[in-house]
Amino acid sequence: MSLTDSLWVLIVPSLFxxxxxxxxxxxxxxxxxxxxxxxxxxxxxxxxxxxxxxxxLAKPAIMTMVLFIFIWSWNDYINPSVFITPIEKQVLTVGLQSFQSEYSADTSLQMAGVCVAVLPIIILFSCIQKYFVEGISSTGIKG
Structure with a gap:
């Protein structure tokens, strides 16, 4: 299928x-x-x-699924490092590892990269937050 060295090798397995x-x-x-x-x-x-x-009625569950898939794919380290070899095509989590060498680590650059890496998750959660509240409030209704 020639999916190696492309982002599709990361997207397709996360959908199933x-x-x-x-x-x-x-x-x-x-x-x-x-x-x-x-x-x-x-x-x-x-x-x-x-x-x-x-x-x-299933919007809260579907939005929870969307958020979990995004977070798990965004934070994945093993699959990009195994299936994507060129450094130009690597994802952010693998790129953060490049700030660490065998004898030293540039922690200030790693922490700045982590702050940038967390922003899309925070933005997505703030957009989907109303569905979580809706799902939690609907579970308490009986009758």
Whole structure:
């Protein structure tokens, strides 16, 4: 497939995680069947039930999945160092390692790089934060 030495070798495997299958399954199992049965009686097709009812209810779980995939891919060190050989194509986590040699480490440059590396995660979480609050508040509602 000639994926080595490209970013696709990092993106494609992160899209298929077993953890997220279980996460979404548990979330979908918590949605009451009465909602989809009522929509089916009301004349909705299965696709419309899925698109109009199930997906909007699953936004907190989907956003949690998006955030976890991004954080795990962003912080990955082993896969980029194994599958990408040119230093020009390496990711930030592998680049931070270059500030460390066998006998010394430039910790000030490493800490500055870590501050830059954390910014996208903070920005993404601040954009997705409302879905986490929505998911937490909806778990306490019974009846």
């Amino acid at each position: 995680g077993v953890y997220f299958v279980f996460l979404l399954r548990q979330f979908f199992m918590a949605i009451p069947m009465e909602l989809s049965e009522a929509a089916l009686i009301g004349g909705c097709s299965h696709f419309k039930i899925y698109r109009s009812i199930i997906i909007p």
